[in-house]
Amino acid sequence: PRSPLSTVILSLGKTLHPPCLQCGSTGVLCVFQPPPAKYGGRHTVTLIPGDGIGPELCGHVQELFRFCCVPVDFEVVNVDSAVMGEDDITNAIMAIRRNGVALKGNMETNHNLPASYKSRNNLLWTTLDLYANVIHCQSLPGVRTRHSNVDIMIIRENTEGEYSSLEHENVPGVVECLKIITRNKSLRIADYAFKTAREKGRSRVTAVHKANIMKLGDGLFLECCKEVASGYPEIPFDSMIVDNTTMQLVSRPQQFDVMVMPNLYGNVVSNVCAGLVGGPGLVPGANYGTDYAVFETGTRNTGKSIAKCNKANPTAMLLASCLLLDHLKLHAYAEVIRRAILSTLSELHTADLGGHSSTSDVVQSIMDAVQREGPQTLNM
Amino acid sequence: MIKLNSKNIRIFLIYFFIRRLRVKMAAHGSLLSVFKSINPRWNGPLGNSVKIFGTTFTNHRNKATLTREHIPPPAKYGGRHTVTLIPGDGIGPELLSHVKEVFRFSCVPVDFEVVQVNSAMESEDDIMDAITAIRRNGVALKGNIETKHTLPPSVKSRNNVLRTTLDLYANVMHCQSLPGVQTRHKDIDIMIIRENTEGEYSSLEHESVPGVVECLKIITRNNSLRIADYAFRLAREKGRSRVTAVHKANIMKLGDGLFLQCCREVASGYPDITFDSMIVDNTTMQLVSKPQQFDVMVMPNLYGNVVSNVCAGLVGGPGLVPGANYGQDYAVFETATRNTGKSIAGKNIANPTAMLLASCMMLDHLKLYNYATLIRNAVLTTMNETRLHTADLGGQGTTLEVVQSVMRVIQSKGQLTAEF
Numbered sequence: 001p002r003s004p005l006s007t008v009i010l011s012l013g014k015t016l017h018p019p020c021l022q023c024g025s026t027g028v029l030c031v032f033q034p035p036p037a038k039y040g041g042r043h044t045v046t047l048i049p050g051d052g053i054g055p056e057l058c059g060h061v062q063e064l065f066r067f068c069c070v071p072v073d074f075e076v077v078n079v080d081s082a083v084m085g086e087d088d089i090t091n092a093i094m095a096i097r098r099n100g101v102a103l104k105g106n107m108e109t110n111h112n113l114p115a116s117y118k119s120r121n122n123l124l125w126t127t128l129d130l131y132a133n134v135i136h137c138q139s140l141p142g143v144r145t146r147h148s149n150v151d152i153m154i155i156r157e158n159t160e161g162e163y164s165s166l167e168h169e170n171v172p173g174v175v176e177c178l179k180i181i182t183r184n185k186s187l188r189i190a191d192y193a194f195k196t197a198r199e200k201g202r203s204r205v206t207a208v209h210k211a212n213i214m215k216l217g218d219g220l221f222l223e224c225c226k227e228v229a230s231g232y233p234e235i236p237f238d239s240m241i242v243d244n245t246t247m248q249l250v251s252r253p254q255q256f257d258v259m260v261m262p263n264l265y266g267n268v269v270s271n272v273c274a275g276l277v278g279g280p281g282l283v284p285g286a287n288y289g290t291d292y293a294v295f296e297t298g299t300r301n302t303g304k305s306i307a308k309c310n311k312a313n314p315t316a317m318l319l320a321s322c323l324l325l326d327h328l329k330l331h332a333y334a335e336v337i338r339r340a341i342l343s344t345l346s347e348l349h350t351a352d353l354g355g356h357s358s359t360s361d362v363v364q365s366i367m368d369a370v371q372r373e374g375p376q377t378l379n380m
Numbered sequence: 381m382i383k384l385n386s387k388n389i390r391i392f393l394i395y396f397f398i399r400r401l402r403v404k405m406a407a408h409g410s411l412l413s414v415f416k417s418i419n420p421r422w423n424g425p426l427g428n429s430v431k432i433f434g435t436t437f438t439n440h441r442n443k444a445t446l447t448r449e450h451i452p453p454p455a456k457y458g459g460r461h462t463v464t465l466i467p468g469d470g471i472g473p474e475l476l477s478h479v480k481e482v483f484r485f486s487c488v489p490v491d492f493e494v495v496q497v498n499s500a501m502e503s504e505d506d507i508m509d510a511i512t513a514i515r516r517n518g519v520a521l522k523g524n525i526e527t528k529h530t531l532p533p534s535v536k537s538r539n540n541v542l543r544t545t546l547d548l549y550a551n552v553m554h555c556q557s558l559p560g561v562q563t564r565h566k567d568i569d570i571m572i573i574r575e576n577t578e579g580e581y582s583s584l585e586h587e588s589v590p591g592v593v594e595c596l597k598i599i600t601r602n603n604s605l606r607i608a609d610y611a612f613r614l615a616r617e618k619g620r621s622r623v624t625a626v627h628k629a630n631i632m633k634l635g636d637g638l639f640l641q642c643c644r645e646v647a648s649g650y651p652d653i654t655f656d657s658m659i660v661d662n663t664t665m666q667l668v669s670k671p672q673q674f675d676v677m678v679m680p681n682l683y684g685n686v687v688s689n690v691c692a693g694l695v696g697g698p699g700l701v702p703g704a705n706y707g708q709d710y711a712v713f714e715t716a717t718r719n720t721g722k723s724i725a726g727k728n729i730a731n732p733t734a735m736l737l738a739s740c741m742m743l744d745h746l747k748l749y750n751y752a753t754l755i756r757n758a759v760l761t762t763m764n765e766t767r768l769h770t771a772d773l774g775g776q777g778t779t780l781e782v783v784q785s786v787m788r789v790i791q792s793k794g795q796l797t798a799e800f
Contacts, residue, residue, distance in 0.1 A: 115633040146564040167634040173601035177635040183591035213540065215533035216585035217595040243689040247717065250668060250693030268686050271661040275668030299665065
């Protein structure tokens with residue numbers, strides 16, 4: 001029998017969810033997702049423009065959706081990253097809770113603000129418990145890179161690890177940053193990884209860790225992955241230390257299939273993979289939780305230096321919007337837009353891919369490609 | 381008449397300390413070192429200042445000197461140096477025996493004191509013996525010691541124990557595109573300086589609540605200032621133009637924020653060198669697309685691990701890059717990516733280049749420049765021959781062939797060599 005105090009402490013280690021209606025679980029391994037909000041046949045999706053290139057790219061997404069007559073309405077919520085108050089981000093979170101799905105640009109974290117100012121993006125992930133960040137890096141036809149045939153799915157734990165924002169300075173000049181790894185979340189993310197691998201017919205899951213140094217922390221993560229792996233005998237599971245992983249990624253990325261890892265390694269590895277397939281302008285990212293899903297670019301760049309210059313590559317954001325449409329089960333629209341994007345990618349390249357096209361040119365070309373295909377479109 | 385009470389004695393002693401130090405540092409830095417030399421147990425006005433300034437204390441002699449002037453000369457008896465050799469696990473023993481072979485062949489005046497460290501044992505006696513040997517000799521060459529996952533977490537990584545006990549605070553890795561090795565990126569010349577003793581590698585973890593593990597990442601002001609100063613000094617010595625600090629201060633505001641702040645402070649003392657900073661995820665992405673933009677990079681421990689492995693991958697793999705760990709009094713040389721290479725141990729397919737180049741760096745440290753240049757040129761000449769490339773470079777050469785080719789090139793130069 002446990003004392004009430006220890007029960008409270010133990011429960012802090014679990015994420016508190018209302019029990020799921022279908023399976024009754026409290027959010028650890030629940031697979032049921034409530035249907036997205038759909039009134040009058042049209043979905044409502046929260047749109048958070050963010051900073052830098054976010055607003056213009058989200059504007060292009062809206063333009064494209066309107067042109068293709070996609071039954072999605074956007075509820076725009078602006079979040080000002082310069083103010084200290086958390087009202088803006090709380091409003092955004094409420095909007096996402098209402099709609100269930102969101103598309104966002106990255107919100108800048110100003111280094112000059114005091115340390116009590118948490119990263120707005122981080123607040124979003126942790127409050128909505130969007131525990132899985134999924135980035136699918138594929139070599140796209142039409143983009144020449146040094147490595148070909150790269151097809152890696154990176155599943156990164158999104159809510160804990162080094163991003164707990166827990167730091168303190170007990171002794172002046174000595175800072176301790178806490179990296180938290182919990183059993184529940186590690187099991188959850190590992191289960192998500194294996195489930196996704198099974199659904200997509202992938203052949204291998206690799207856990208990336210640094211358990212030779214962080215024996216308890218990453219050791220726990222690795223142990224949880226091994227436990228979950230035993231429940232999926234058809235998928236081979238192996239593990240690799242993060243430094244070796246990055247070195248292998250740079251020399252032979254074709255050996256990797258699905259990779260699952262804690263937060264910080266996920267950040268680094270996903271950026272390496274994005275660099276391998278062509279840069280930050282090409283890879284979309286998705287953040288999934290039990291009840292919500294938020295889509296954005298894979299590498300989460302604000303792109304301040306190219307904001308409003310009409311030079312940004314809209315591919316990442318547009319592919320993210322296709323992932324959004326897939327999530328809303330509007331597969332036909334998603335396919336049309338995706339095909340148009342890929343055909344445009346073979347012809348027009350923006351500055352980050354070494355070309356000279358502007359953002360609006362690329363978007364225009366995509367709209368032309370959609371119109372050529374034949375489905376109903378708006379008049380230009 | 382000056383009264384002889386404890387306060388005045390302290391003031392006199394401080395005066396003598398300051399005169400003795402003769403350190404070329406920024407004003408606040410010298411104040412720091414002065415206070416660090418004072419015993420913290422003393423009370424009074426200066427004692428309080430010590431609590432503010434001086435935190436990390438190590439019991440090394442000459443701790444206050446950060447310049448190289450006071451490093452004791454390497455042990456040299458009868459004109460021959462003694463260097464500690466730690467074979468380690470995996471491919472370490474065979475590569476180090478090749479180093480010994482090449483040294484003997486080239487008549488290098490270096491004797492090796494071999495210290496075995498058994499990574500399967502839980503007791504720390506082996507590694508303590510090795511550390512004593514390094515303290516005795518001042519210089520070491522080592523292979524990587526494996527950290528077995530099956531042993532309990534109280535068994536710390538042996539390599540980590542070595543680095544922290546000897547306070548080898550700077551890990552320096554120079555990644556250069558070697559001629560003769562075909563890689564996807566050309567003209568890479570990056571020097572990575574990585575903090576080697578703190579950060580995520582403090583081995584401080586605990587499980588207060590079952591199922592919830594907290595790992596502590598420690599960043600201290602002193603160590604960050606020290607490594608930043610090392611980086612800038614090295615950049616100046618080697619004539620480099622730019623230093624980039626790699627961090628994640630948007631998330632770890634206090635920790636990496638402190639590191640970044642220390643780097644900026646030190647940068648202000650070196651106006652001839654450009655300083656900028658970059659977040660680690662953006663850095664790795666840039667490294668993969670355009671590595672030629674980087675010059676010297678300084679960073680905390682874990683980012684250093686990842687970034688150095690990425691750079692090693694860019695220039696041709698773990699078999700090509702040597703690494704050095706420098707401390708105040710000691711220097712330990714090894715391969716940069718610290719691989720044990722268990723899967724290729726004993727098969728004669730490992731690439732000896734990294735270990736041989738590391739031994740050349742060691743010879744440079746011992747001021748045996750002629751021998752260093754001789755062996756280095758021989759290794760690079762051998763690298764140019766594609767048929768001798770080992771398996772990691774895509775060839776079919778064996779370790780032995782490479783080493784023999786190196787020795788042949790040395791012999792052809794006409795210097796005194798031993799019999800084959």
